[in-house]
Amino acid sequence: MIADPILDVADITVEYSTAGEPARAVDHVSFQVARGEFLGIVGESGCGKSTLLFAIAQLLSPPAELVSGSVTFKGRDMVGLVGETLRAMRWRDYSVVMQSAMNALNPVKTVAAQYEDAMRAHGMSDRRRIRARSQEVLALVGIDAIHLKSYPHQLSGGMRQRVMIAMALLLSPELIVMDEPTSALDVVAQRSLMVQVKELQRRLGFAVIFVTHDMSLVGHFSDRLAVMYAGRIVEIGPTRPLFANPQHPYTRGLLDSFPSVYGPKVPLTGIPGAPPDLSDLPSGCRFRPRCPKVMPRCAEIEPALYVSGEAHVRCLLYELADG
Amino acid sequence: MAEETAPLLETRALARHFHIGGLFSTARLHAVDDLDLVIRPREILAVVGESGSGKSTIARLLAKVYEPTSGDILFRCRSLRDVRTRADLLAYRGQVPMVFQDPFSSLNPVHPIGYALLRGLALHQPSLSANEREAAAVRALESVGLSPARQVMARYPHEMSGGQRQRVGFAQALSYQPSLVLADEPVSMLDVSIRIGVLNLMARLCAEDGISFLYITHDIASARYVSHRIVVMYAGRVAESGPTEDVLHRPVHPYTRLLLSAVPDPRAPITLTAADTGEPPRVVNPGEGCRFRRRCPLAVAKCATMTPMLSQAAPGHQAACHVTAPSGPTPK
Numbered sequence: 001m002i003a004d005p006i007l008d009v010a011d012i013t014v015e016y017s018t019a020g021e022p023a024r025a026v027d028h029v030s031f032q033v034a035r036g037e038f039l040g041i042v043g044e045s046g047c048g049k050s051t052l053l054f055a056i057a058q059l060l061s062p063p064a065e066l067v068s069g070s071v072t073f074k075g076r077d078m079v080g081l082v083g084e085t086l087r088a089m090r091w092r093d094y095s096v097v098m099q100s101a102m103n104a105l106n107p108v109k110t111v112a113a114q115y116e117d118a119m120r121a122h123g124m125s126d127r128r129r130i131r132a133r134s135q136e137v138l139a140l141v142g143i144d145a146i147h148l149k150s151y152p153h154q155l156s157g158g159m160r161q162r163v164m165i166a167m168a169l170l171l172s173p174e175l176i177v178m179d180e181p182t183s184a185l186d187v188v189a190q191r192s193l194m195v196q197v198k199e200l201q202r203r204l205g206f207a208v209i210f211v212t213h214d215m216s217l218v219g220h221f222s223d224r225l226a227v228m229y230a231g232r233i234v235e236i237g238p239t240r241p242l243f244a245n246p247q248h249p250y251t252r253g254l255l256d257s258f259p260s261v262y263g264p265k266v267p268l269t270g271i272p273g274a275p276p277d278l279s280d281l282p283s284g285c286r287f288r289p290r291c292p293k294v295m296p297r298c299a300e301i302e303p304a305l306y307v308s309g310e311a312h313v314r315c316l317l318y319e320l321a322d323g
Numbered sequence: 324m325a326e327e328t329a330p331l332l333e334t335r336a337l338a339r340h341f342h343i344g345g346l347f348s349t350a351r352l353h354a355v356d357d358l359d360l361v362i363r364p365r366e367i368l369a370v371v372g373e374s375g376s377g378k379s380t381i382a383r384l385l386a387k388v389y390e391p392t393s394g395d396i397l398f399r400c401r402s403l404r405d406v407r408t409r410a411d412l413l414a415y416r417g418q419v420p421m422v423f424q425d426p427f428s429s430l431n432p433v434h435p436i437g438y439a440l441l442r443g444l445a446l447h448q449p450s451l452s453a454n455e456r457e458a459a460a461v462r463a464l465e466s467v468g469l470s471p472a473r474q475v476m477a478r479y480p481h482e483m484s485g486g487q488r489q490r491v492g493f494a495q496a497l498s499y500q501p502s503l504v505l506a507d508e509p510v511s512m513l514d515v516s517i518r519i520g521v522l523n524l525m526a527r528l529c530a531e532d533g534i535s536f537l538y539i540t541h542d543i544a545s546a547r548y549v550s551h552r553i554v555v556m557y558a559g560r561v562a563e564s565g566p567t568e569d570v571l572h573r574p575v576h577p578y579t580r581l582l583l584s585a586v587p588d589p590r591a592p593i594t595l596t597a598a599d600t601g602e603p604p605r606v607v608n609p610g611e612g613c614r615f616r617r618r619c620p621l622a623v624a625k626c627a628t629m630t631p632m633l634s635q636a637a638p639g640h641q642a643a644c645h646v647t648a649p650s651g652p653t654p655k
């Protein structure tokens with residue numbers, strides 16, 4: 001339990017209606033984010049990361065439906081907030097940088113015009129202040145003010161992502177939610193963007209939820225990590241111990257999927273198989289068909305999140321440890 | 324790697340420039356310059372570099388999708404200039420096929436997997452009978468771990484995962500019994516948990532079937548995992564090349580060191596070094612000078628006026644830098 005969290009996500013379940021059984025993309029997910037904290041959320045493609053972020057930001061639309069849960073931001077329940085109330089909070093209280101940041105920018109408007117729109121929507125109308133603030137946030141992400149006059153297509157992929165992050169900072173929110181902001185970038189650009197986000201966060205004190213499928217990248221920057229598998233959190237805990245001693249067999253598998261540039265060269269296996277179909281889950285533990293430690297009980301009992309060390313782990317191997 | 328084996332494929336002072344700007348513009352973008360590449364039999368050669376460094380251009384030159392602006396490409400000691408007829412070109416592309424980055428768009432969604440495989444075989448190996456084509460397709464699918472092959476052939480692309488689709492891409496290339504596969508970022512769109520499987524497949528095909536690979540990636544850790552030798556590209560030129568372990572453990576070029584410092588390694592200590600926010604330049608009508616000089620912490624006056632040539636740093640290991648590899652150019 002975190003005292004006075006900025007965000008409290010409790011028991012969120014989201015389903016996509018399909019022709020047959022609904023696909024439960026997020027299944028009873030709960031976590032909290034402390035003020036100024038950097039939380040990483042990792043997992044394979046399709047495990048529900050983006051859906052979870054949409055649910056938090058109240059951006060779900062059909063066929064997605066919030067089936068259960070509450071989202072409390074600074075003490076206020078966000079579920080069901082719509083229209084003006086929500087628009088007033090977005091950008092000012094929290095910002096969202098979406099997975100397709102490349103496409104989130106309007107291609108026919110300059111960076112300056114897009115920043116101006118966002119600030120005017122929040123009641124800022126003084127042109128000089130708008131201009132000054134635009135220059136200020138661009139400087140924060142290391143982009144020359146000359147690019148206020150640029151159109152998105154005139155910027156490289158890395159610059160476009162930084163322009164999006166600068167836009168998220170315009171109204172100094174207390175929480176920034178980012179969905180795979182670096183996936184389209186190469187390693188050098190990824191690293192430089194991460195270092196900048198981290199430095200900004202230290203300086204300005206906002207909290208970050210950072211979603212990615214690349215555990216090796218976020219692990220250098222996050223305070224805590226949540227690992228998702230097939231719609232559920234399977235392990236959550238402080239980053240360092242989680243890397244040093246991954247407990248869930250899936251977390252270990254993910255870590256063993258990264259070849260090292262420095263250590264001894266060892267053959268790796270990755271994780272054989274593929275994640276399950278969300279509308280046709282295996283009985284018991286969802287990771288069972290791919291788990292190297294599977295036991296007969298795993299087909300019968302669906303594991304809960306058990307306390308183990310500093311982490312919570314959804315695996316029957318830790319059932320007893322959780323006394 | 325046996326040093327003495329004749330190269331399978333070799334490039335000599337290969338360059339590719341693109342005309343950019345309007346009709347009357349004289350601007351030329353130098354995507355690749357002065358490239359001397361050697362790929363030996365039974366070898367995985369990795370080409371690494373940031374986006375825009377010219378990696379895909381190299382693959383497209385070797386696949387004969389682009390014609391060189393200057394320089395030459397020799398396959399089994401024969402210049403690709405002599406590959407002129409459509410039949411010659413198809414035969415060459417069967418010997419040196421390409422595997423693409425995007426397993427989601429490289430397969431036609433309206434046809435089952437088998438259709439693409441059989442059609443490719445009919446095109447590249449017209450001498451095979453229908454039965455032989457079928458057998459070749461089955462063999463190729465099984466060699467990439469997709470079995471039972473006949474069932475896989477009846478499936479549609481949307482019924483397969485990203486990793487399986489990428490294996491189909493490899494199976495298609497392998498069905499031609501190639502000697503060299505050009506793999507441009509073959510795993511970058513895949514989830515980390517399944518990337519290793521595809522890399523292991525490349526390593527096995529090289530070790531067991533003697534197929535060479537040109538493995539293009541911006542992920543140095545995966546390049547180290549599979550490659551024997553590595554070429555580091557920066558802004559269209561080779562910055563450093565050599566045996567993979569040697570280059571990665573004793574990097575000579577400042578750019579290689581920068582690339583290495585950016586690699587996320589979950590087993591390495593967690594560090595926060597200052598951000599390098601530089602980007603590789605778009606090389607338009609370049610003059611003399613090192614293309615890395617604006618980002619280089621070691622740059623000296625000479626770097627702005629003279630292009631550094633590759634010089635020997637260790638046996639088989641070369642770097643192009645006035646400061647860290649200063650000796651004269653390697654004799655040819």
Ligand SMILES: Nc1ncnc2c1ncn2[C@@H]1O[C@H](COP(=O)(O)OP(=O)(O)OP(=O)(O)O)[C@@H](O)[C@H]1O
Nearest residue numbers: 016023025044045046047048049050051052063278
């Ligand atoms: N519009 C939709 N209709 C039906 N199912 C959907 C829809 N959008 C997402 N899903 C399903 O919900 C699950 C979670 O999707 P989501 O996009 O949240 O995953 P993700 O972890 O963000 O994956 P990625 O890394 O590929 O973006 C997936 O199984 C996906 O197929």
Ligand SMILES: Nc1ncnc2c1ncn2[C@@H]1O[C@H](COP(=O)(O)OP(=O)(O)O)[C@@H](O)[C@H]1O
Nearest residue numbers: 341352354373374375376377378379380381605
């Ligand atoms: N057909 C083309 N026309 C104009 N410029 C091109 C073309 N193909 C590639 N380029 C340019 O050549 C450079 C190298 O591109 P590419 O080989 O695709 O890089 P990489 O694959 O390393 O990302 C880039 O600056 C790119 O914009």
Ligand code: SF4
Nearest residue numbers: 285288291298315316
């Ligand atoms: S509960 Fe069983 S199948 Fe699931 S992760 Fe633990 S050991 Fe593996």
Ligand code: SF4
Nearest residue numbers: 613616619626644645
């Ligand atoms: S030649 Fe000069 S600028 Fe280029 S890498 Fe060497 S020191 Fe740096």
Ligand SMILES: [Mg+2]
Nearest residue numbers: 049050099179
């Ligand atoms: Mg997503």
Ligand SMILES: [Mg+2]
Nearest residue numbers: 378379507508
């Ligand atoms: Mg490319």
